[in-house]
Amino acid sequence: xxxxxxxxxxxxxxxxxxxxxxxxxxxxxxxxxxxxxxxxxxxxxxxxxxxxxxxxxxxxxxxxxxxxxxxxxxxxxxxxxxxxxxxxxxxxxxxxxxxxxxxxxxxxxxxxxxxxxxxxxxxxxxxxxxxxxxxxxxxxxxxxxxxxxxxxxxxxxxxxxxxxxxxxxxxxxxxxxxxxxxxxxxxxxxxxxxxxxxxxxxxxxxxxxxxxxxxxxxxxxxxxxxxxxxxxxxxxxxxxxxxxxxxxxxxxxxxxxxxxxxxxxxxxxxxxxxxxxxxxxxxxxxxxxxxxxxxxxxxxxxxxxxxxxxxxxxxxxxxxxxxxxxxxxxxxx
Numbered sequence: 463x464x465x466x467x468x469x470x471x472x473x474x475x476x477x478x479x480x481x482x483x484x485x486x487x488x489x490x491x492x493x494x495x496x497x498x499x500x501x502x503x504x505x506x507x508x509x510x511x512x513x514x515x516x517x518x519x520x521x522x523x524x525x526x527x528x529x530x531x532x533x534x535x536x537x538x539x540x541x542x543x544x545x546x547x548x549x550x551x552x553x554x555x556x557x558x559x560x561x562x563x564x565x566x567x568x569x570x571x572x573x574x575x576x577x578x579x580x581x582x583x584x585x586x587x588x589x590x591x592x593x594x595x596x597x598x599x600x601x602x603x604x605x606x607x608x609x610x611x612x613x614x615x616x617x618x619x620x621x622x623x624x625x626x627x628x629x630x631x632x633x634x635x636x637x638x639x640x641x642x643x644x645x646x647x648x649x650x651x652x653x654x655x656x657x658x659x660x661x662x663x664x665x666x667x668x669x670x671x672x673x674x675x676x677x678x679x680x681x682x683x684x685x686x687x688x689x690x691x692x693x694x695x696x697x698x699x700x701x702x703x704x705x706x707x708x709x710x711x712x713x714x715x716x717x718x719x720x721x722x723x724x725x726x727x728x729x730x731x732x733x734x735x736x737x738x739x740x741x742x743x744x745x746x747x748x749x750x751x752x753x754x755x756x757x758x759x760x761x762x763x764x765x766x767x768x769x770x771x772x773x774x775x776x777x778x779x780x781x782x783x784x785x786x787x788x789x790x791x792x793x794x795x
Contacts, residue, residue, distance in 0.1 A: 467503040470494075471599035473588045474508055475581070475608035476566060477552065480544070481513045483566050484774075485719070486605055486636045492722035495548050505597055507588040509561040509580075510542055510554035519544050524553065525594055530587045532579065533651040539587050541594075547724070553595075555587045567608075578644040581672070582652045585611040593625050603632045604680075607642030610672030611652055613679035614664065618654060633676035635685040638694050638701050639778060642672030666702070677706055684715040691716030767795060 476482055478491030494504040514521075525541040542554040555561070560580045568574045589612065592599060604612045613631035620626050648670050649659050659665050664675045677683050685691050693699040695708040707714060725731075728746075729739040735752035736745030750764050773779050 467501050468601065469597065469599045470497060470502050470504045471588070471592055471597065471602045472497075472504055472506045473585075473602060473609045473612060474506065474605045475584070477506060477508050477546075480508065480517060480519060480552070480554075481511050481566060484637075488722075489634075489636070489719055490605060491546065492720070492725070494546060494550050495722065495724075496720065498548055498550055504550055505595070505599075506546070506550065506552040507591060508552065508554060509584050510556040511566055512562045512564065513566070514554060515562075521554065525591070528587065528590055528594060530583060530590050531653055532583055532586065533653075537583060539583070541591060553591060555584055555591070557583060557587075560584075577642075578648045578651065581608045581642070582611060582648065585609060585615060586652070588612065589615060589619075589626075598625060599629055601630050601632055603634065604676060605634045606636050607640055607672040607676070609633075610642055610674070610676035611654075612676070614654060614658055614675045615652065617679040618658070630682070631680040632682045632684065633680035635673065635677075635683065635694070637778070638673065638685075638699070638703065641666075641674070641701065641703070643669045644672070646670055671703075674703060674706060677703065677710060680713075682713050682715065683707075683710060684717050686716070687718050688716035767792075 472490070472494050474486065474490035476484075476487040476490065478487045481487065490506070490508075494506055497504050510521075521542045521544050523540060524543040527538050528541065529536045529538055537557060540556040542556055544552045544554070546552060560576070560583055563574070567577060574580065585608075588609075589602075602612055602616060604610065610633070613633055616626055616629060616631050620629070643666065646659055646665075646669070649656060649664070654664075657663070658675075659670065663678055664670045664672070666674055685694065690699075691714050694701075695704050695711060695714075697704055700707060728734060728749075729737050731737065734745075734749050736748035738745030738749070747764065750768060751761055753768060753770060754761055754763055773781075775781060
């Protein structure tokens with residue numbers, strides 16, 4: 463007897479190829495394709511940023527005038543639709559006053575002053591969208607602090623809204639250093655009861671912590687590796703959330719991010735100097751020479767090992783560890 467596919471509402475503040483600031487977008491653009499191959503019915507939700515429109519992606523209006531209660535007002539949003547490869551629907555929340563901006567979360571001078579309103583609206587709109595499609599998910603999968611309210615909203619909605627009664631929440635921590643700290647005024651803005659503002663809920667040293675919200679109210683929490691899931695339970699790496707993470711350790715899992723070989727395949731990649739694979743490495747040297755040229759390095763350096771890394775130069779990335787052992791690594795080559 464065939465079972466119905468698991469229905470997943472995949473909610474992310476950024477998704478490749480539509481909008482990206484970091485690795486979260488790469489995961490959000492590739493994991494749904496892997497889930498579909500496993501038989502899941504996956505639908506994505508993200509904001510309709512200016513960056514999305516500028517990317518000339520095919521967009522069609524799916525729904526309009528969905529009313530989302532935010533504090534004492536109701537804000538109307540429109541829904542646009544596109545897709546990922548494999549015919550996976552991606553729904554965009556449109557509200558220009560919040561999302562039609564030059565950046566996703568802020569400028570070099572700091573975060574946008576109204577990020578609390580922006581991502582309360584995004585979180586509530588994602589949940590308001592599902593019954594309108596209609597799409598009744600078995601699981602809502604949220605990512606990082608921008609979606610941290612969703613598990614709390616589900617927690618307090620399940621008992622009064624049959625639509626969500628059987629829906630579980632999964633919350634993924636990509637970077638624990640970014641937590642989404644806001645004034646307690648966000649509680650009524652989100653329509654949550656004040657009982658949520660407690661040390662066992664969203665409260666964090668007098669503020670509301672949206673990453674903590676995702677950790678507290680999700681059925682399952684996961685992060686990007688088994689080792690990282692252990693490290694964030696310690697004072698050194700927990701960024702103040704080690705206590706609640708340790709408390710939830712039986713529901714905390716580390717799963718290493720996979721690689722989308724449809725995109726990251728040097729045999730078919732149109733963006734590198736020459737193709738290559740494990741049967742013919744000829745093109746690899748051409749790529750090495752091209753990398754040297756990109757950084758204005760002499761071509762005679764091609765005899766030396768070259769390591770290219772796409773990353774922020776941050777302590778979290780472990781460059782201090784690499785620097786400490788680099789001489790020893792070179793000696794072994």
